[in-house]
Amino acid sequence: MRFTYVESMTDPSYYLPLAKAAEEAGYTSFAVADSLVYPRESDAVYPYTPDGDRTFLEDKDFIETFTLIAALGAVTSRIRFTPFVLKLAVRPPVLVAKQASSIACLTGGRLGLGVGVSPWPEDFTVMGVPWERRGRRMDEAIEVIRGLTAGGxxxxxxxxxxxxxxxxxxxxxxPIPILIGGHSEAALRRAARLGDGWMHGGGDPEELDRLLDRLAELRREEGTADRPFEVHVISMDAYTPDGVRRLEDKGVTDAIVGFRLPYVRGRDTEPLETKVENLERFAETVIAKTAP
Known part of the structure; x- marks a missing residue:
């Protein structure tokens, strides 16, 4: 099992010391959230909270994803970075290919490109991209990125x-691994057909087994079941050695862990020192006890 540390919507000055601390503690990856704008009015709902409330996002700080990864890569040497997830369907894929390729080259290949569609119609509006047929646009964007970053x-x-x-x-x-985020049938099938992995977004714990079973079924249908494939999940099982073994039995390759509930309104008031203590404690009690 590999472990990804996630911290988002916090003081931007915390990210560099947290990345260095996570690398030193033995985490494999550092997840970086993506957000563009927050609209004053919207009918959209957040797909990973029980009631769909999205107001916790207001006034939260989000450094542009590739900019932050470049900064984190400059102060680390081993840890990998995974956008969680980049809103690819609203971005020009040629530019994303250039950004991802540049990051991968500068960091010695320490990029797993997590991508998703974006649940917010407002992201499409402000970026001048139609909301309609966003899934097919996403498919083409993945093909363009993979083609351009292959060389030649x-x-x-x-x-x-x-x-x-x-x-x-x-x-x-x-090649840059492309990891597909999302829980919908279309997202799971896209991951099975085009992805090098799948990223779980959290939510109802009882849904995880269903999603994993469906993903495996779709990979068989698409003829990709024998291809190397990463499975990144958020699960309470990741917080104990026995739980980690249960996840491994289900085919999970990467556990995404954090130590603060992010879905709350207002600024993050947890001190940096506490965050470092939490990630180090987990490394001692779980990572060290589940290492091969």
Missing amino acids: YFEYHGEFFELPAVKMSPVPPE
């Missing part, structure tokens, strides 16, 4: 994106 000339002729033969330099020596 690449051209693409799709419904949404049209590229003549072009290439980027530099590109990372190894």
Whole structure:
């Protein structure tokens, strides 16, 4: 089992020391949240809270995802970074390919590109992207990113994106893993068909087994069951050695852990020292006791 530390919506000055502390403590990855804007009015709901309330996001600080990862990569040497998740469907995929390739090259391949559609129609509006057919747009964006970051000339002729033969330099020596986030049937099938892994967003613990079973079924249907595949989940089982073994038995490869409930209104008042103590305590009581 590998472990990803997640902390978001906190004081931006905390991120660099937290990344260094997580690396030193033995975490494999550091998750970085993505957010663009917060609308004054919206009918949208948050898919991972019981009542769909999204007001906890108001006035929370979000550093732009690739900017933050570049800064974190500069002060670390081993830990990997996983956007959790980048709102790919509203972004130009050529630009994302350049950003992801640059990050992967600068960090020695320490990027797992977690991507999702975005549940907020307002993200599409402010970015000038249609809400309609967002899933198919996402599929094409993944294909464009994978093609451009592979090296050599690449051209693409799709419904949404049209590229003549072009290439980027530099590109990372190894492919960037693309991890698909989301709980919908479409997201699970996209992960099974196009992804190198799947990222669970939390929510009802009883739903996790159903999602894992359906994902495995879809991978069999898509003929990808034998392909290397990462499964990142949020689960209370990750907080004990016995629970970690249960997750491993279910095919989970990466446990995402945090030590503060993020779905609350207002600023995060937890001191940096407490955050470091929490992540170090978990490393001592769980990571160290489940290492191979």
